Amino acid sequence: MSKTFETLPGTLDAVWQRLARGVADRRAPARHPVLATAGQNGGAAARVVVLRAADRANARIEVHTDTASGKIAEVTADPACALVVWDPRAQVQIRLTATASILSGADAAGRWARIPEGARTNYGGAPAPGTPLADPAEHRPGATFDRFAVLDLRIDAIETLHLGRDRHRRARFERADGFAGRWIAP
Ligand SMILES: Cc1cc2nc3c(=O)[nH]c(=O)nc-3n(C[C@H](O)[C@H](O)[C@H](O)COP(=O)(O)O)c2cc1C
DSSP, X not given: OOOGGXXXXXXXXXXXXXXXXXXXXXXXXXXXXXXXEEOGGGOEEEEEOOOOEEETTTTEEEEEEETTSHHHHHHHHOOEEEEXXXXXXXXXXXXXXXXXXXXXXXXXXXXXXXXXGGGGGGSOOBSOTTOOOSSGGGOBOOOOGGGEEEEEEEEEEEEEEEEOSSOEEEEEEEGGGTSOOEEEOO
């Protein structure tokens, strides 16, 4: 059995390897984390997103979205987010808590320039996301730079739960101490 998850440094390396793989490989488990936010009206909200960047040195990750989507209103009201990834082959759950900043306009222009034309239609379209439609065909896709936003997610804590054959191991790493890490009871 791999010893990766038997040490705290090995565990943290494994997290960042998986996040990097998620950015590079469409089939990697970390390609599609679930992003949870404090919903509007006191509720909670969660949805699948695509992981677009992972920067270990600064402990930041990136997600791209439409400025008109509900999640933008939600993180504007409360920037606290959580993301979760399940890697079934490694039998590890990765949970991230993060604080979101929204980049748009000139701050997002470099990223927009690198998005293929066809994929830009994810950002824009009318009517806005969440608007009731009498028929799905009423929606007109469109690529609109002003509707493109980068969610820049500053990771505040990383938790892992590894389901090992001998035991389950849960670790927690926090920005406050440079992600030194400690074991906690699973
Ligand atoms: C596989 C998959 C990938 C997705 N990737 C993104 C994404 O990167 N950004 C995004 O805003 N929505 C993405 N979505 C759509 C969201 O899950 C969600 O339906 C949409 O963003 C509206 O969410 P909201 O109203 O909570 O903002 C994706 C959905 C799926 C199924």
